[in-house]
Amino acid sequence: MPDGELTCLRCLEERPKEELDRLLWCEECVERAKRRASRIGWGSGAVIALLVGLYIWFVVQPDLSLIPALWGATLAVAFYLGGRVAREIAIGVMRLRNRRAVEARPPEAPPASDTG
Numbered sequence: 001m002p003d004g005e006l007t008c009l010r011c012l013e014e015r016p017k018e019e020l021d022r023l024l025w026c027e028e029c030v031e032r033a034k035r036r037a038s039r040i041g042w043g044s045g046a047v048i049a050l051l052v053g054l055y056i057w058f059v060v061q062p063d064l065s066l067i068p069a070l071w072g073a074t075l076a077v078a079f080y081l082g083g084r085v086a087r088e089i090a091i092g093v094m095r096l097r098n099r100r101a102v103e104a105r106p107p108e109a110p111p112a113s114d115t116g
């Protein structure tokens with residue numbers, strides 16, 4: 001391994017030091033984690049908006065003839081904020097667990113020990 005290269009913890013590929021962050025994730029793996037978290041986030045946002053919608057519909061029972069735009073905006077905000085929060089949580093969990101080699105392709109041969 002040339003000087004200045006480190007192994008990414010997620011995909012186990014060797015990368016220049018500057019491309020790895022403090023958890024030893026390469027930029028690609030960070031991007032992948034963010035994309036995955038985004039999907040989780042939007043899904044959660046949709047669920048949250050649905051719950052808020054049900055709550056408004058059955059509990060608040062608004063007069064929809066008055067200001068429907070306001071209720072629509074409330075749902076949009078619930079979707080957006082819920083999605084953002086869920087996304088941050090998803091990233092946080094992935095960073096916290098920091099499972100090794102989750103992005104790695106299955107090795108064809110047992111990896112050589114790099115204790116030397």
Ligand SMILES: [Zn+2]
Nearest residue numbers: 008011026029
């Ligand atoms: Zn990587």
